[in-house]
Amino acid sequence: MAIFKFKNFMGWFSSLFKKKKNLKLGLYGPPNGGKTTLANRICLDWLGEEMGSVSNIEHETREINVKERIQIKKKGKALSFNLVDTPGIATKIDYEDFLKHKMSKTEAKARAKEATKGVIEAIKWLDNMDAVVVVLDSTVNPYSQVNITIIGNLAARNIPVLLVANKIDLKKSDVKKIASAFPQYKIVGISAQRGDNIEEFYDELFKLVK
Template identity: 50%
Template sequence: MGLFADLRDSISAVTAKLFAGESEDPKRIGIYGPPNAGKTTLANRIARDWTGDAVGPESHIPHETRRARRKENVEIERDGHTVSIDIVDTPGVTTKVDYEEFLDHDMEKEEAVRRSREATEGVAEAMHWLREDVDGVIYVLDSTTDPFTQVNTMLIGIIESRDLPVLILANKTDLEDSNVQRIRNAFPQHETIELSALEGDNMDEVYDHIAEKFG
């Protein structure tokens, strides 16, 4: 009887995990937005808060993230409930990558051309992830700049067409020129959460919404 009892207990344990949702794979959450919106800063903030590790280097140079980077099994706990996600930090999406942007940061022309080529490939990779491989989107916007651009409108449209859950974040509220209301006005169909990923301001609310949206 001992063997059957052990088997019964094992089956019960597996069944309990299935109904508890523990066997589900982590959802892939893409962090999207234009260049220099603070996507990697946010990805690193989330990763460090919950795993102790960073996702990648942060920089003021545009298109510094030229390949999608993934941090797996980030477990966010809110109100006793754990949400497991894979963070995908994507390159900033833009309609044109000009090598002259890099020349402004004291790079030689050859290096600037190489970086612009890699950045263009990174934009294509980010679009592939968005169309095929993510289960939800955190869309990061710089609250000091005008959010109503062709790229932002296009990306939000793609997200909506795929019926992906999306959380819009108005970043850089620590800066004097921050204007969160402009972002709310640009995309009134989605709730906008303000934060400073650099300073860590309002991250508790961000985590609450991540758990609600993607849990």
């Protein structure tokens, strides 16, 4: 009888800590899809501060950035998580691409090296994720090797995924094309910069980690 009670107590004790664990929510996707812009939107909405810098130049985010203990509250429910903003995933990083942005050769090579290291780290961090939001630029053709690689890695790890079709405020936005490319996933069209449809995004986050 005492052993039974002890087991029950240990089960309750373990479950208590599991409930208190902060989920790790990763933002993944190709460069310039708007991951950091979305991270900033989330942090501004719920913490009152931004998370990172953004730029029109690819690979602005070259290191893993983590913002801890974000709590979203909607309709009497609360969702707590650590937000992980990752460097853009790319299959090829060429320093010459950065020269177009008036960087010196030394700066371009350094950025390419940092970006490559960031991609490797982002992939390693996948094993730590409880759920992932894949942020795609809805003005860009989704049928790319990078997107297929990202989705394939997530599927192989059985990580819950929500697809975000970002930049719906732009004329070339085509959310339906992304939906056709990845019909197995829920897709939410948003403008992370303007906040368009962000409430639906938050609703889907609750469903993602239920």
